[in-house]
Amino acid sequence: MTNNKQRREIVLPGEDLNRELRRRTRRAFLTGGAATLAGWGAYKWLTGAPQEDDMPWPQRRMLHWNRKLAHAYLDDSHRMATFSPNEVTYLKPNGDVGLDAAADAGGWKLTVAAEGSHPIELRMEDLLALPKTRMITRFCCIEGWDAIASWGGVRFADFTKKFFPPGRELPAYVYMTTPDEEYYVGLDRKSALHPQTLLAYEQNEKPLVPEHGAPLRLVIPVKYGIKSIKRIGSIRYLSTQPDDYWAEQGYDWFAGL
Amino acid sequence: MPVLKLKHLRAVRWFHWINFPLLALMIWSGLLIYWAYAPYRVGSFHFFPNWFVSALGIDHRLAEGMALHFTLMWLFVLNGIAYVLYTLISGEWRYLVPRSVSVLADAWRVLLHDLYLRKGQRPPQEKYNAAQQLAYSGIVVMGAGSVLTGLAIYKPAQLAWLTALCGGYAAARLIHFALTIGYVLFFLVHVAQVAVAGWNNLRGMITGYELADDKQ
Numbered sequence: 115m116t117n118n119k120q121r122r123e124i125v126l127p128g129e130d131l132n133r134e135l136r137r138r139t140r141r142a143f144l145t146g147g148a149a150t151l152a153g154w155g156a157y158k159w160l161t162g163a164p165q166e167d168d169m170p171w172p173q174r175r176m177l178h179w180n181r182k183l184a185h186a187y188l189d190d191s192h193r194m195a196t197f198s199p200n201e202v203t204y205l206k207p208n209g210d211v212g213l214d215a216a217a218d219a220g221g222w223k224l225t226v227a228a229e230g231s232h233p234i235e236l237r238m239e240d241l242l243a244l245p246k247t248r249m250i251t252r253f254c255c256i257e258g259w260d261a262i263a264s265w266g267g268v269r270f271a272d273f274t275k276k277f278f279p280p281g282r283e284l285p286a287y288v289y290m291t292t293p294d295e296e297y298y299v300g301l302d303r304k305s306a307l308h309p310q311t312l313l314a315y316e317q318n319e320k321p322l323v324p325e326h327g328a329p330l331r332l333v334i335p336v337k338y339g340i341k342s343i344k345r346i347g348s349i350r351y352l353s354t355q356p357d358d359y360w361a362e363q364g365y366d367w368f369a370g371l
Numbered sequence: 372m373p374v375l376k377l378k379h380l381r382a383v384r385w386f387h388w389i390n391f392p393l394l395a396l397m398i399w400s401g402l403l404i405y406w407a408y409a410p411y412r413v414g415s416f417h418f419f420p421n422w423f424v425s426a427l428g429i430d431h432r433l434a435e436g437m438a439l440h441f442t443l444m445w446l447f448v449l450n451g452i453a454y455v456l457y458t459l460i461s462g463e464w465r466y467l468v469p470r471s472v473s474v475l476a477d478a479w480r481v482l483l484h485d486l487y488l489r490k491g492q493r494p495p496q497e498k499y500n501a502a503q504q505l506a507y508s509g510i511v512v513m514g515a516g517s518v519l520t521g522l523a524i525y526k527p528a529q530l531a532w533l534t535a536l537c538g539g540y541a542a543a544r545l546i547h548f549a550l551t552i553g554y555v556l557f558f559l560v561h562v563a564q565v566a567v568a569g570w571n572n573l574r575g576m577i578t579g580y581e582l583a584d585d586k587q
Contacts (some may be wrong), residue, residue: 120579124375135375138578146388146577155391160442169438177440182510184529194530252540254527257433258408260540336528366441371528 132162142156165285168364170270177345185302188370190258190309194335197262204252205261207325212292213345222329225348231279238315238329244268244276247312249335254371256338256360271307271312279322289356290332293347300356301334301341305370311337313346338369375580378498380461384576393447396439398551399451402429411548418548445522451514464497468508477501485564486494510557513550522549 126134161168169177181337227233227316250264270288278284288306291298305311312333315322322328327344340360350356361367379387402419406429411418424430458464481502483489493500499507523534523543537543565573575581 120377120381122377123585124580125372125585127374131373131375132374135578135580135582137373138580139574140555142578149388153389157392157396161439169434173442176445184526187529189529193531194528195535252527254540255408256437258544259410260403291513300469360434364438366437369527 130184137262161257163314166226167362167367177368181366181370183255183367183371184368185304186282187371188304188308188336192336193310194251194371199250199253201262202250203262205263205317205326206259208255208257208339209297210325212294212297212343213324213327214296215294220349222347224330224346226277227332227348228279228282228351229353230287231282231332234277236277239275241253241268241313241315241330244272247272248310248316249333249337249345251310251333251338253333253335253342256365256369263333264318265314266310266319267312269309270311270332271309273313274351275281285353286349287352287354287356289350289352290338290343290346291348292343292345295347297343298357299332299341300342300358301337305334305336308334308336310331324357336371338371340365372585373582374585376583376585377579378575378581379579380463381579382457382461383454383463384579386450386457387408387576390447393443393450394554396443397447398554400436400439401551402427403432404440405548407428407433408469411542411545440495441525448518449510451518467504469501469504474501474504480501480504485486485567506561508558510554513553513557517547517550520544520550 124134144191145275160172163172165171166174170366198363222238224236225233226236245268246266247269248264248266250262252260274284284303286303288301288303289298290301313330314327314333315330317326319321324329324345327346330346331344332342332346355367358367360369405418406424409418419429421566431568460466479502480489480494481500484491484493485502519533520537520543522530523537524540524547527534527540534540534543537546571582
């Protein structure tokens with residue numbers, strides 16, 4: 115009796131049956147023990163491997179793969195649901211990194227730079243001159259809560275069409291920072307140009323308040339709120355993946371919904 | 372005369388024992404995620420009280436939880452799909468899936484019997500009794516529910532139709548959480564039942580074979 119076939123029924127006389135059962139039990143425990151050790155080792159490796167941006171590299175690699183999958187599937191037709199004005203809820207101001215400087219709309223300017231060309235400086239009038247888009251969408255915080263918020267501003271796609279140097283190919287990434295560069299986000303081109311990605315200057319039909327990023331913030335409903343940077347000071351079009359404030363602290367760089 | 376009867380096929384045993392640590396880690400990483408926004412309660416009981424959070428040290432670990440959750444989800448889902456396909460192809464589903472409404476009444480009788488509220492024998496059964504059929508089929512449906520509600524929270528833009536189907540973003544998160552509590556309750560009952568059933572039964576899930584009397 116040395117094979118380990120799965121027979122429906124094993125019939126053996128007395129002591130042989132017990133011996134067979136003990137043999138199979140021993141064998142199962144040995145296999146199970148080895149599998150447990152292998153699983154334990156795999157878990158230790160998965161959680162203990164050297165870190166890339168505060169995350170073990172196997173997990174960082176896996177999130178990168180998730181991102182490629184999501185990114186390949188992402189389409190302009192994938193929209194966050196839109197809502198009516200009476201469904202708007204309270205939106206908690208949840209982060210103040212980069213908002214220390216007084217929000218002085220008068221002195222505010224926006225630096226826009228494309229790789230290899232001279233940066234330009236914009237004022238609020240330049241944005242107000244572009245077509246205005248309003249939207250009421252869900253704002254999903256990475257913490258798990260959500261709110262329905264009403265925004266007004268310029269589609270980033272419209273903004274890019276106007277201010278990105280004509281005749282040049284748009285690089286793969288966009289990088290935005292606060293004026294003091296304390297807070298910064300990196301975005302992939304496809305998400306940045308998504309029709310629901312807005313450079314917002316209004317919330318609830320009023321100019322933005324300082325704690326929500328006056329005078330200009332990003333609202334990108336197809337990503338977690340950490341990407342909706344408040345009080346934008348600079349926008350750069352880059353061909354390499356930009357840094358990201360929260361990605362450096364162990365979060366997914368893509369953070370797409 | 373005692374014989375060894377094959378109860379659990381080898382593949383099913385592997386799926387079962389692989390699922391156990393994977394589900395445990397999904398629940399664990401889920402706890403790390405849930406901590407960052409923990410609004411649910413039943414009456415005055417909050418999920419989760421401070422002593423629970425500090426005993427397990429689950430606070431301020433959102434990033435770690437998300438990375439683990441979105442890495443291991445693939446293994447959990449693949450193992451679950453493989454199990455369902457295997458039970459369908461091997462025909463094992465016939466023992467697991469209830470095939471008549473009498474399963475409800477039978478399951479009730481099993482429950483009363485197991486709680487020592489009803490004397491006599493359990494209702495006659497094949498491999499699994501009616502309560503087991505409901506539990507083991509139900510847990511697969513719950514697993515599918517976790518995957519769908521999970522996807523609804525994970526990709527509410529790209530899978531907006533699914534999020535809507537789940538009743539919205541907040542509803543999907545609540546269902547996802549409730550199902551997890553369901554697994555914990557399932558686990559408690561399951562382990563208690565295994566303890567009561569004894570070693571021969573548990574050995575069946577380890578070796579595949581149960582010592583049985585062959586009366587035929």
